[in-house]
Amino acid sequence: xxxxxxxxxxxxxxxxxxxxxxxxxxxxxxxxxxxxxxxxxxxxxxxxxxxxxxxxxxxxxxxxxxxxxxxxxxxxxxxxxxxxxxxxxxxxxxxxxxxxxxxxxxxxxxxxxxxxxxxxxxxxxxxxxxxxxxxxxxxxxxxxxxxxxxxxxxxxxxxxxxxxxxxxxxxxxxxxxxxxxxxxxxxxxxxxxxxxxxxxxxxxxxxxxxxxxxxxx
Numbered sequence: 777x778x779x780x781x782x783x784x785x786x787x788x789x790x791x792x793x794x795x796x797x798x799x800x801x802x803x804x805x806x807x808x809x810x811x812x813x814x815x816x817x818x819x820x821x822x823x824x825x826x827x828x829x830x831x832x833x834x835x836x837x838x839x840x841x842x843x844x845x846x847x848x849x850x851x852x853x854x855x856x857x858x859x860x861x862x863x864x865x866x867x868x869x870x871x872x873x874x875x876x877x878x879x880x881x882x883x884x885x886x887x888x889x890x891x892x893x894x895x896x897x898x899x900x901x902x903x904x905x906x907x908x909x910x911x912x913x914x915x916x917x918x919x920x921x922x923x924x925x926x927x928x929x930x931x932x933x934x935x936x937x938x939x940x941x942x943x944x945x946x947x948x949x950x951x952x953x954x955x956x957x958x959x960x961x962x963x964x965x966x967x968x969x970x971x972x973x974x975x976x977x978x979x980x981x982x983x984x985x986x987x988x989x990x991x992x993x
Contacts (some may be wrong), residue, residue, distance in 0.1 A: 815843035838902030
């Protein structure tokens with residue numbers, strides 16, 4: 777489907793609209809009641825890695841508009857799910873949603889108190905708003921990924937999982953090293969629902985290994 781450039785619409789907006797109208801995942805999300813096409817990314821990742829099997833407590837960082845939370849509740853109706861985002865999120869049955877910055881000092885305590893215990897799975901589909909400068913955009917998004925990982929290491933139970941959007945096949949070596957330090961297995965994958973032209977990949981880290989307790993004195 778071709779879209780004509782409207783008087784008040786930029787060529788970039790026209791290309792985005794044309795891509796949306798011709799995207800089968802967008803159509804499928806609308807038909808199946810998902811809030812975003814990203815829901816299919818999580819469904820595909822779960823089909824390959826089984827992260828949602830048996831989970832009882834799940835955290836979704838950067839949860840707006842709520843597509844990933846929908847998938848979790850669909851797969852695990854009795855799971856306790858907490859979503860947090862800077863953007864407002866319309867209510868979802870059975871999901872505790874907070875409009876809040878994950879880096880706020882009290883965010884971690886709020887999530888743990890709401891979950892009622894350590895998480896089985898921490899998810900992050902966050903990406904920084906782009907400014908048009910490739911290196912700056914990359915660094916800002918990598919900063920969000922590192923913040924999500926840092927929080928995950930304090931929220932997860934032993935053996936838990938971490939799933940996050942990364943860039944260009946898994947991020948830099950420092951991030952990959954940190955993931956391998958904290959998890960038994962670390963895989964990078966580009967699910968079919970992720971657009972081919974996008975630089976996004978996903979990391980699936982399983983088998984969380986809590987850091988040893990600090991030595992006394």
